[in-house]
Amino acid sequence: MITDPNCGSKQYQDSLVAKYLDRGAHTISYLSPKWALYCDSLIAACPNIAYAYQQKAMPLIKCGDYAKAFPLVDKAVALDANRWLAYRGFLKCIFTKDYAGAIIDFQRVAKLKPNGREMDHTYAFYEGLCEMETGNYKRAEAAFNYDMLLQRGTTGQGEIHFNSLCYAGILALKREQYAQAQSYLERCLKMYAQHPEANYYVALVYRAQGQEALAMQHFNASQRALIGGYRLNEDNIFYANYPGQITEYEVVQALKQRGN
Structure with a gap:
């Protein structure tokens, strides 16, 4: 229940967000226990600010505690x-x-x-x-x-977006539509030549069509990219695996299969 009548004011809400989040939680690590305390203080002051619940949930999501995080996210959705x-x-x-x-x-x-x-x-x-x-x-x-x-x-x-092209290519590969898969993945690589997944999956396309030299070329390119620190370039890959995301292990296994 909202006890402070000012909580209906956007200006008042913004002032509280500035106090408890901008000048509070956001000045420390989200791993600090104080982060949740700042969010709790904001919620206590105005329980109808959806952002407060999302911000309290964010560290839990990044740490994988979804059971605690999702009720907070659900509350944010209910409010906004x-x-x-x-x-x-x-x-x-x-x-x-x-x-x-x-x-x-x-x-x-x-x-x-x-x-x-x-x-x-x-x-x-x-x-x-x-x-x-x-x-x-x-x-x-x-x-x-x-x-x-x-x-x-x-x-x-x-x-x-290059990842739209990449995933369209992965889907076409799953459907054994090799020409279409190659087209999408090569277009992705024209935009982002070091894309590890695009190189890996286009290598699988070439291997499926018996073009082993091209397959090895792209498997090696994928491995170099991963070693060089290149990734899907999605903000949350550090906290969750995206569909089809690979590691160097998958590339090494594919390289070992040459000639099999």
Whole structure:
């Protein structure tokens, strides 16, 4: 229950966020116990600020304590679905692998904010990942196509994110559509030549077609990229594995299979 009548004022809420988060929690490590205390103080002062619950949940998410984090995220969504519903869908897709739940969230938020984005990607991008990971390849293809359509924009000239191309390629590989997979993955590599996953999966495409020299070239490029510190370039790869994300282990195993 809101006890302070000022909590209905956006200006008052902003002043509390500045006090307890901007000049409080955000001045220390999110691993500090004081982080949660700052968030609790903000919630006690104004329990209707959705951001307070999301910020309290954030360290728990990064530490993998989803059981404690998600009730807080759910509270943030209940208070401000327009801002936090897509975020919850993202967490379900990438962190907890609740693909069915993520799709529901993204389809719901798409009605609130058509063509919106979360973490640099369209909602359709995440729906594509979820459908791909659950084996619904036709729906995944439709989602990835829509994702790329949205990125092209009304002029049709917008740049497509390299990871959209990468995942469209991975999906095509899963469907044994090798020409299409090669096209998507090579386009990804033109944008980001050191992309470890794109190099790895296009190598699998070449191997499947008997082009072992090209396969080895890209497996080696993938390994060099990983050793050099190149990654998917998604902000949260340090806290959760993205679909299809690889390590050097997978590349080494693929290199050992040469000629088998």
